[in-house]
Amino acid sequence: MNSAARLQATLDLLTDVERTARPVDAVTSSFFRSRRFIDEQDRGAMLELLYALLRHQARLGWWLARLGHADSPRAQLLAWLILGQGRSPSNVARQFDGAKFAPAPLSDAERALLAGLRNHTIEHPEMPDAVRLECPDWAMAPLRQRFGGAFAKEMAATLTPPPLDLRVNPIRASRAEVLKGLHKLGLEAEATALSPNGIRLPERLSLARLPGLKTGEIEIQDEGSQLVALLVDAQPGERVVDFCAGAGGKTLALAAQMNNRGHLVACDVNESRLKRCAERLRKAGLHNAETRLLASETDKWVKRRKGGFDRVLVDAPCSGTGTWRRNPDARWRAPELGLEALIALQSRILASAARLVKPGGRLVYATCSLLPEENEAQVAAFLAANPAFRVVPLAEAAPNLTGLTPAEYLSLTPARHDTDGFFAAVLQRADQAPESA
Known part of the structure; x- marks a missing residue:
């Protein structure tokens, strides 16, 4: 051509x-x-x-x-x-x-x-700034609030091409083995700075050049997304729920953390995404997970399984502002429901999923958003309404993760961490009997 x-x-x-x-x-x-x-x-x-x-x-x-x-x-x-x-x-x-x-x-x-x-x-x-920084009107005010004097720097970072991040499936291979194989293919691959299972390639390439994708040794997953899954700290033998599993990127990471032992349930309201999740689990050799189609965030299945899980991940639907670097078209698509309705949906999902957490268990709320309304404010509202839960600071929730500034929450941005924008809060239920319905 x-x-x-x-x-x-x-x-x-x-x-x-x-x-x-x-x-x-x-x-x-x-x-x-x-x-x-x-x-x-x-x-x-x-x-x-x-x-x-x-x-x-x-x-x-x-x-x-x-x-x-x-x-x-x-x-x-x-x-x-x-x-x-x-x-x-x-x-x-x-x-x-x-x-x-x-x-x-x-x-x-x-x-x-x-x-x-x-x-x-x-x-x-x-x-004008909105044009120069490619920032849509609906997101301008909350992002300025979020970043203050760093607003321009953070927006500029969302306009740079992202690297290609891979997550090694430890069930199939080690990171060292995969790196060696990629180097033999002539690829400039390196270990990620923050995720212990991540590999970074500096630029987009044909996926046909990555045979490990077909064998289940690797998955494409941004380093920030890998860190969110690590914060769940799912252990072998535990009962775990990925409440908004989608096509299963974090589900696969959780199943691998559990070393194919225990029980992992991947839930979603979209059947086609769950089918894709099931296919990816099979390819990766992960057989400790099942998929569960929900009619809504308040599906009866949630009530029947109340207090039955050690770990629950809520990767909530969000504005996607953290993914603009990877999905530049997304910045011009305002949230379909409108931001207020989306925030209300997140609140309902979080409240419903929290019912699944057993006494002493952990709930991880995450978004790929940079907006405080979807992140810190959402968690604050949940804690005010659910005093049985407390925040587990990063140093306590993930003491083995290095390179992150000690804080209450995980808060990643393209400019500061060279990842997609992610937020995650680890919340623990008090060690007491579940509240009545």
Whole structure:
């Protein structure tokens, strides 16, 4: 595929991304499945360009508005080639020549746009902070509150491409063995700084180059997510619940912590995600877990199992602000329920899941959000309504984790920890008989 054909194919992909509400990774997977003729090298180049466009969406839109040009996927691509890649208008025009598989020829308005962008870069001193930092209006105030003077630095970190983090499945291999295998493949892999089971690759690559994914030796999981699972501290022989398991990323980590002993229940309200979870458990050789489809957060199953579990993880649905670095399209999708309704749902989920914790057992509440309303404030409200629980500080909850600043809660950010943004609170129920229903 020549460079002009790659530009047109990327434009087709960007158009698909912008006209659907699905996450970009789902759209790209579908796009490439229907175009298997696109080879690995072209696919990588297209994804690199696509994600660059998504990370600069607000700034590209600002430039288009400044020059009086309508915003569209094609206009964004044209603007990026000048502002982001430093191409000349004549170079762009040669690519947009209408040849077979190439983009259609430039219109007069597009030629004027390129001329207006010439000799500029993506940044401009007149850009407002919300545009320069690619921060949506709905998240601006709470994020400023969260970070104060570090707001700009933290937002800038969410605009950088993330590394590829892997979690080693200790049931199948050791980290040293996996690292050795990756080095033999010529990959610049290194042990993660915080997670004892993590491996970091500095950039995105074709997953076909990672045979351990097929054999269950490794899973793709951000280092921050790995730390959340470690805070649960699930032990062999215990009874554990992953209350919002989704496709099972943390479920697999918990099952491995338990060394395939004990009983782990992965719950969710989405059947397709649970099926994916079950498939991943089988591939990883983990057989101490079962999946449980819930009708809602207050499913009767919860009441029947009240006080029956040693550990309960609530990885609550959230705004996803901590994942913007990895999912740049997500920042422009406000929470579907609205932030207030989402916070209310989190509160109901946490209160319901807490019923499962036995006396002396632990409840871990986690989000991939940077917003205090979904994190510290949510925990404070829960503790006020549930005096039988107390906070277990990080040093007590996970004394073997090094490199983390002592604190009540786990609070990770892209700028400070080079992970996705995660929050987790470890809460312990008093060693007393369960309250009556």
